[in-house]
Amino acid sequence: MAKLAVRNLTKTFGANAVLREISFEVADGEFCVLLGPSGCGKTTLLRLVAGLEEASGGMISLDGQRIDDLPPQKRDVAFVFQSYALYPHMSVYENMAFSLRLRRLPEDGIRQRVREAARLLEIEGQLEQKPQELSGGQRQRVAVGRAIVRQPKIFLFDEPLSNLDASLRASMRVELARLHRRLRATILYITHDQAEAMTLGEKIIVLHEGKIQQLGSSSAIYRRPANPFVGRFVGSPQMNLIEGRLDEKRAVFRSGGLEIDLSEALSEGWEGYAGKALTVGIRPEDLLFAGRDDAWAQAEVEIIEDLGSDRFVHLRCGEMELLARIPAHMAVNRGEVIRLTGKPSRLHLFHQGKRVQ
Amino acid sequence: MIGALSLLPFLWFVLTSVKSAGQITAIPPQIMPAFHADFYRSAVSEHGLFRYLANSVIVAGSTTLISIAIGALAAYALTRFRFSWARSCLMLLLAISMFPQISIAGPVWKILSHLGWLNTYQGISAAYVSLSLPLAIWILSTFFRELPYEIEEAALIDGCSRLQALRKVVLPLAAPGLFTAAILVFIHAWNEFFFALIILTNSNLQTLPVGIALFPGEYTMPWGEIAAASTMATLPLVVLTLLFQRRIIRGLSAGAVKG
Numbered sequence A: 001m002a003k004l005a006v007r008n009l010t011k012t013f014g015a016n017a018v019l020r021e022i023s024f025e026v027a028d029g030e031f032c033v034l035l036g037p038s039g040c041g042k043t044t045l046l047r048l049v050a051g052l053e054e055a056s057g058g059m060i061s062l063d064g065q066r067i068d069d070l071p072p073q074k075r076d077v078a079f080v081f082q083s084y085a086l087y088p089h090m091s092v093y094e095n096m097a098f099s100l101r102l103r104r105l106p107e108d109g110i111r112q113r114v115r116e117a118a119r120l121l122e123i124e125g126q127l128e129q130k131p132q133e134l135s136g137g138q139r140q141r142v143a144v145g146r147a148i149v150r151q152p153k154i155f156l157f158d159e160p161l162s163n164l165d166a167s168l169r170a171s172m173r174v175e176l177a178r179l180h181r182r183l184r185a186t187i188l189y190i191t192h193d194q195a196e197a198m199t200l201g202e203k204i205i206v207l208h209e210g211k212i213q214q215l216g217s218s219s220a221i222y223r224r225p226a227n228p229f230v231g232r233f234v235g236s237p238q239m240n241l242i243e244g245r246l247d248e249k250r251a252v253f254r255s256g257g258l259e260i261d262l263s264e265a266l267s268e269g270w271e272g273y274a275g276k277a278l279t280v281g282i283r284p285e286d287l288l289f290a291g292r293d294d295a296w297a298q299a300e301v302e303i304i305e306d307l308g309s310d311r312f313v314h315l316r317c318g319e320m321e322l323l324a325r326i327p328a329h330m331a332v333n334r335g336e337v338i339r340l341t342g343k344p345s346r347l348h349l350f351h352q353g354k355r356v357q
Numbered sequence B: 001m002i003g004a005l006s007l008l009p010f011l012w013f014v015l016t017s018v019k020s021a022g023q024i025t026a027i028p029p030q031i032m033p034a035f036h037a038d039f040y041r042s043a044v045s046e047h048g049l050f051r052y053l054a055n056s057v058i059v060a061g062s063t064t065l066i067s068i069a070i071g072a073l074a075a076y077a078l079t080r081f082r083f084s085w086a087r088s089c090l091m092l093l094l095a096i097s098m099f100p101q102i103s104i105a106g107p108v109w110k111i112l113s114h115l116g117w118l119n120t121y122q123g124i125s126a127a128y129v130s131l132s133l134p135l136a137i138w139i140l141s142t143f144f145r146e147l148p149y150e151i152e153e154a155a156l157i158d159g160c161s162r163l164q165a166l167r168k169v170v171l172p173l174a175a176p177g178l179f180t181a182a183i184l185v186f187i188h189a190w191n192e193f194f195f196a197l198i199i200l201t202n203s204n205l206q207t208l209p210v211g212i213a214l215f216p217g218e219y220t221m222p223w224g225e226i227a228a229a230s231t232m233a234t235l236p237l238v239v240l241t242l243l244f245q246r247r248i249i250r251g252l253s254a255g256a257v258k259g
């Protein structure tokens, strides 16, 4: 296993700058998740690391050794494709043994490694079958198995679970986490599913428009999003973002009929933003129904989504639409007008696209 | 029905080939033959049927091998590497393959005579390869294009060089395409008459179609021998097609499903 370092990596396709000055590291044995919306350049980044695509600038190193000028077969990385890309003319066993045979390992050693990986992934019964005879979940396991037997320096996963149905995805997610704990492998894993990123990633890199938006642990990214994009992209249901302005004379934020006292959230620094545009972010679970007089605003209940464990309440506050998440036992009716509030410590303040505080 | 109709001439000369000499010219024509092997015997002894057959096998076989080898590499390059002119290249090939054979016969003859390759196996094979290559490249490139590139990339990451990936992954998956192209090239080379006629004037080297055409003597028309030779010329194709057909179908079902 090894440490991956990426420095100022840039990739352009013609005039299209897909990746711009990307720098990050994945520590030895770390599970790093690259999270971003569709088309943000995740696959491109992974292909650059694997050597399937040539970088326009920057460098990539594994264990301190530059690999960006090596062909894929010399980099000692394993890649699990979104489509799995199994060899259709080979059995499961042959698929997994392929890379080992290329390295001319003794057949005994190959058999042992393949059997061990198959046992780990619970596909021992399928070893003689061809890929087209397998279910999607089994193919996915074979693709992972093909990577495991190689014992590469780093595993690269490109949305390996995106072709599976929801329940299988959830169970494979846990299995991958377990697998990582057993192998202590260095993993760079791509997904556009924030829930997958949160459960798997020891480190999460949020990518958007070819740039790293934020890098950190899942809890850090959830609790302190660096900008409104990360705030909205991470967390489900999405964070409410309210655009407005700070009062000239007091630490009070206004937007339409909504008024929030920010003296606690901003403390002394508020004068710097007096009269300036701010964006206030608040997660649906942090939006509370108030009985008191210090309510931020009044809102009308438009739609209630009942999920059993809790409820999503869609609110209308003048022009603004807000979403609150409340426990299932709380009484609320459609058309009802309620008062809203929240804890100042749970507010996320952004100014000109950056986090304030 | 159409199949049956198109088989009638074949059936007729197969029947003719096993008739006796008297039966052929009998009026009214007799349908049931006497099952004589006379014509085969005389076709072999007097007209050198086996020599023609051997020549045809050598020429068509080597043409097929060379065309498929070069065609596979060319088609692979055209579909895999991101040339901007790859499409125009394929179009040009298609246009070239449309040229009537007669229009290039002169130049081909000239080139071969310069090389001293007239009346040689390599001369006729070279001419055939140049005729069949565009077709081979076209067929193979459609097959290569249908193979997901990711499977090949997986092979590269697993440690294959480009050529190893081609040999171990691409070619096995493109096998049905290879067989299809091979059989078409082989049939074309086997049946070709015009180039064989002008390039091979030495009767020791002539292929079956030319040989059969030259059976008639000055005063005789050896129908029986011609029918016998034609049967011998057709049988290998039928056998080959049947043999290959099974492989083609097997290959198709193996390659059709993406990993």
Ligand SMILES: Nc1ncnc2c1ncn2[C@@H]1O[C@H](COP(=O)(O)OP(=O)(O)OP(=O)(O)O)[C@@H](O)[C@H]1O
Pocket (backbone or CB within 6 Å): A013, A016, A018, A036, A037, A038, A039, A040, A041, A042, A043, A044, A045, A192
């Ligand atoms: N070979 C290529 N030639 C030109 N443009 C490309 C190429 N590959 C990718 N792109 C462009 O790069 C951008 C990023 O693509 P990429 O596949 O990396 O996105 P992604 O984040 O993996 O998206 P998804 O989640 O949908 O897989 C896209 O806008 C795409 O059009």
Ligand SMILES: [Mg+2]
Pocket (backbone or CB within 6 Å): A042, A043, A044, A158
């Ligand atoms: Mg992708």
